[in-house]
Amino acid sequence: MGIVVAIDGPSGSGKSTVAKRVAAALGLAYLDTGAMYRAAAWWCERTGIDLTADEVDAGAVTRAILTMPLDMGLDPTSPGVTCDGVDIAEVIRDPHIASVVSKVATNLDVRAELARLQREIIAGESRDAVGLHRSFSAGEGIVAEGRDITTVIAPDADVRLLVTASEEARLARRAGDLKAAGKSVDAAALRDQVVRRDRDDATVSQFLTAPEGVTLVDSSDMTLEETVEHVLGLIEAARAEAAERDQDDEQRADALRAGLEEYELEEEDVALLAGEEELPSGDAAFGAGLPVLAVVGRPNVGKSTLVNRVLGRREAVVQDRPGVTRDRVSYPAEWAGRRFTIVDTGGWEVDVEGLEASVASQAEVAVELSDAVLLVVDAQVGITETDARVVRLLRRSGKPVVLAANKVDSPAQEGDAAALWNLGLGEPYAVSALHGRGSGEVLDACMEVLPEVSAVAPAAPEGRMHRIALVGRPNVGKSSLLNSIAGQDRVVVNEMAGTTRDPVDEIIELDGRQWVFVDTAGIRRRVRQSRGADYYAVLRTQGAIEKAEVAVVLLDASEPLTEQDVRVIQQAVDAGRALVLVNNKWDLVDEDRQKMLRWEIEHDLAHVSWAPHINLAAATGWHTNRLVRALDAALEGWGTRVPTGRLNSFLGELQAAAPHPLRGGKQPRILFATQAQVRPPRIVIFTTGFLDAGYRRFIERRLREEFGFVGTPIQIGVRVREKRRRR
Numbered sequence: 001m002g003i004v005v006a007i008d009g010p011s012g013s014g015k016s017t018v019a020k021r022v023a024a025a026l027g028l029a030y031l032d033t034g035a036m037y038r039a040a041a042w043w044c045e046r047t048g049i050d051l052t053a054d055e056v057d058a059g060a061v062t063r064a065i066l067t068m069p070l071d072m073g074l075d076p077t078s079p080g081v082t083c084d085g086v087d088i089a090e091v092i093r094d095p096h097i098a099s100v101v102s103k104v105a106t107n108l109d110v111r112a113e114l115a116r117l118q119r120e121i122i123a124g125e126s127r128d129a130v131g132l133h134r135s136f137s138a139g140e141g142i143v144a145e146g147r148d149i150t151t152v153i154a155p156d157a158d159v160r161l162l163v164t165a166s167e168e169a170r171l172a173r174r175a176g177d178l179k180a181a182g183k184s185v186d187a188a189a190l191r192d193q194v195v196r197r198d199r200d201d202a203t204v205s206q207f208l209t210a211p212e213g214v215t216l217v218d219s220s221d222m223t224l225e226e227t228v229e230h231v232l233g234l235i236e237a238a239r240a241e242a243a244e245r246d247q248d249d250e251q252r253a254d255a256l257r258a259g260l261e262e263y264e265l266e267e268e269d270v271a272l273l274a275g276e277e278e279l280p281s282g283d284a285a286f287g288a289g290l291p292v293l294a295v296v297g298r299p300n301v302g303k304s305t306l307v308n309r310v311l312g313r314r315e316a317v318v319q320d321r322p323g324v325t326r327d328r329v330s331y332p333a334e335w336a337g338r339r340f341t342i343v344d345t346g347g348w349e350v351d352v353e354g355l356e357a358s359v360a361s362q363a364e365v366a367v368e369l370s371d372a373v374l375l376v377v378d379a380q381v382g383i384t385e386t387d388a389r390v391v392r393l394l395r396r397s398g399k400p401v402v403l404a405a406n407k408v409d410s411p412a413q414e415g416d417a418a419a420l421w422n423l424g425l426g427e428p429y430a431v432s433a434l435h436g437r438g439s440g441e442v443l444d445a446c447m448e449v450l451p452e453v454s455a456v457a458p459a460a461p462e463g464r465m466h467r468i469a470l471v472g473r474p475n476v477g478k479s480s481l482l483n484s485i486a487g488q489d490r491v492v493v494n495e496m497a498g499t500t501r502d503p504v505d506e507i508i509e510l511d512g513r514q515w516v517f518v519d520t521a522g523i524r525r526r527v528r529q530s531r532g533a534d535y536y537a538v539l540r541t542q543g544a545i546e547k548a549e550v551a552v553v554l555l556d557a558s559e560p561l562t563e564q565d566v567r568v569i570q571q572a573v574d575a576g577r578a579l580v581l582v583n584n585k586w587d588l589v590d591e592d593r594q595k596m597l598r599w600e601i602e603h604d605l606a607h608v609s610w611a612p613h614i615n616l617a618a619a620t621g622w623h624t625n626r627l628v629r630a631l632d633a634a635l636e637g638w639g640t641r642v643p644t645g646r647l648n649s650f651l652g653e654l655q656a657a658a659p660h661p662l663r664g665g666k667q668p669r670i671l672f673a674t675q676a677q678v679r680p681p682r683i684v685i686f687t688t689g690f691l692d693a694g695y696r697r698f699i700e701r702r703l704r705e706e707f708g709f710v711g712t713p714i715q716i717g718v719r720v721r722e723k724r725r726r727r
């Protein structure tokens with residue numbers, strides 16, 4: 001993680017000059033938030049708003065800022081400011097802008113919008129996000145300065161400083177600046193720009209006295225060089241302190257890890273603790289690029305027993321593995337030297353309303369997302385109506401099918417297997433999943449039909465383009481958004497070396513980088529079926545989400561949120577994908593609808609409040625440029641890794657301040673925790689007792705507050721372990 005240095009202070013105190021020099025000396029990015037407010041004032045005037053009027057239309061100012069095409073340069077040696085393609089770095093220093101900027105800076109809606117942008121920039125520079133986006137400092141960090149930086153924007157910054165100087169010194173410095181620029185110095189105008197402006201600004205942010213945790217740097221009697229040296233010294237001291245803290249945290253975590261030896265650990269615990277150094281990625285766990293074999297069949301025909309036989313492991317693994325959904329769990333598998341992904345599915349049964357109506361059947365999704373299918377039939381029961389209908393469905397899917405006749409536990413039962421020739425799927429392989437009989441032959445047959453390279457599994461993401469799924473219910477504007485972003489910046493690359501890409505994927509260049517938008521055929525040519533269109537939409541959405549790293553869920557902001565919207569969002573969360581929410585059709589949203597939408601988001605989408613949420617109008621292209629930042633933020637969150645030392649000291653403090661409620665006179669205790677996976681982050685917590693769902697939610701909420709995890713679901717696995725009995 002890069003360092004964040006936040007500096008605030010009154011006008012003329014020297015905070016910008018000091019911040020730039022410090023950032024340049026340390027190779028960090030520099031953010032001048034005051035310049036953003038100045039740019040906002042410039043943009044308001046450019047769009048025709050009179051900021052010198054006694055009564056400025058606050059609504060018009062807010063609307064203008066929401067459409068401001070601002071690009072902040074972060075190089076401390078030449079921090080450019082560009083708005084609507086115009087270089088405004090100089091013009092925003094004009095005394096006229098200084099005299100009107102408070103009209104914009106005291107508008108709370110404007111502050112909220114600029115705060116959002118500032119936090120995004122700071123997060124982009126402070127995380128180890130190399131390769132994700134164009135970070136000026138390559139994740140080394142940032143020095144951000146402005147009135148509310150230490151208190152509102154970055155209260156968690158590593159170093160927080162209030163640079164100040166006496167009023168007399170500040171007026172003198174500002175006068176010096178004007179003189180150096182060859183401008184006349186009018187004492188009253190100077191007071192207005194320094195003292196009056198600070199008084200106005202102080203009504204919305206606190207920057208005159210140092211709050212707790214903020215170090216005061218009074219530069220009244222220091223030269224500029226002395227001030228810079230002093231600040232560099234403070235940063236050095238803070239870094240040394242942080243390094244010492246990290247070391248202490250690691251030592252404590254080592255002790256906690258060692259303490260686990262007193263507990264009954266399972267094989268998988270030992271494996272997890274031994275492999276802490278190499279953090280696997282969720283994508284790898286799902287077998288990026290490996291062929292996929294779906295195991296389907298009616299309930300109780302022995303699918304899971306067969307899967308466990310293939311895996312050669314116990315079911316215990318099932319509980320802690322982040323499956324796509326509870327009814328469809330993927331495992332990395334190996335047979336005869338070949339690696340593949342095996343997908344265990346829930347029972348496939350004709351329900352009361354019939355098979356066609358079971359639109360969300362995970363077994364059907366599994367078939368759609370597989371390269372081959374292993375159909376398991378109970379040979380002792382024989383062919384049922386469900387089996388016959390399943391076979392019809394499998395035929396329609398066009399996937400190769402291998403038929404396992406299970407529960408053939410002795411040679412005497414071979415005849416039961418032979419009866420299954422009637423299903424018309426070729427040879428039924430007689431198997432006893434329970435005893436292992438015949439399982440080798442059936443797996444050999446599966447290997448014969450599985451392709452070398454999967455046509456459905458996502459390619460491994462490392463070093464490749466990021467894969468994005470644009471999903472949402474019909475008519476929310478998926479194709480408009482795709483066309484809009486493709487139209488703006490498109491470079492279609494037909495043959496990309498080293499990528500296996502589906503013909504329905506689209507490669508689009510955004511912000512100078514190439515991205516794969518997966519499964520766009522479903523977006524461009526909507527599947528129109530007289531019957532079951534919904535069903536295909538669900539399948540298509542699921543398929544797109546699982547092939548992608550980020551699911552961009554589009555919502556029609558002009559209409560009330562629907563259950564279908566919430567369901568698509570849930571599909572992305574369950575699949576463990578990074579998530580970005582887009583309120584499309586913003587051009588059709590009036591103020592009443594905005595209020596309603598805010599309410600809907602707070603009530604119906606509170607569980608995904610961690611997802612970046614952007615308003616845009618795909619039809620006009622408005623704000624579509626915000627997509628990349630949101631994607632980067634979500635990808636960063638998805639890949640977040642919390643060092644074990646920090647995680648344990650954080651959980652230790654959390655537990656001390658808010659212990660788990662007593663249950664039956666006992667209090668479940670956290671023994672040790674470690675992050676077991678990234679993309680999505682998965683945290684495994686060893687405890688002495690079961691943690692209530694409420695307490696787990698509390699842990700998740702606090703983890704997000706502490707470590708960010710923007711745009712990503714967090715999977716929390718709890719392993720309850722008992723103390724070893726003394727012999």
Ligand SMILES: Nc1ncnc2c1ncn2[C@@H]1O[C@H](COP(=O)(O)OP(=O)(O)OP(=O)(O)O)[C@@H](O)[C@H]1O
Pocket residue numbers: 009010011012013014015016017018034173174177219220222223224225227
């Ligand atoms: N000891 C000092 N520390 C910092 N700056 C100093 C010092 N002495 C003189 N200066 C000068 O003070 C002037 C004002 O500094 P600067 O513009 O950075 O202030 P600021 O706090 O960012 O003001 P504003 O909020 O109005 O942008 C600069 O010319 C700077 O070189």
Ligand SMILES: Nc1ccn([C@H]2C[C@H](O)[C@@H](COP(=O)(O)O)O2)c(=O)n1
Pocket residue numbers: 011033034035037038101102105145146147148149197201205
């Ligand atoms: N974080 C910030 C930064 C600046 N402002 C206000 C204060 C000024 O009126 C104006 C320009 O700032 P300057 O360039 O003079 O530092 O913006 C603020 O309210 N919050």
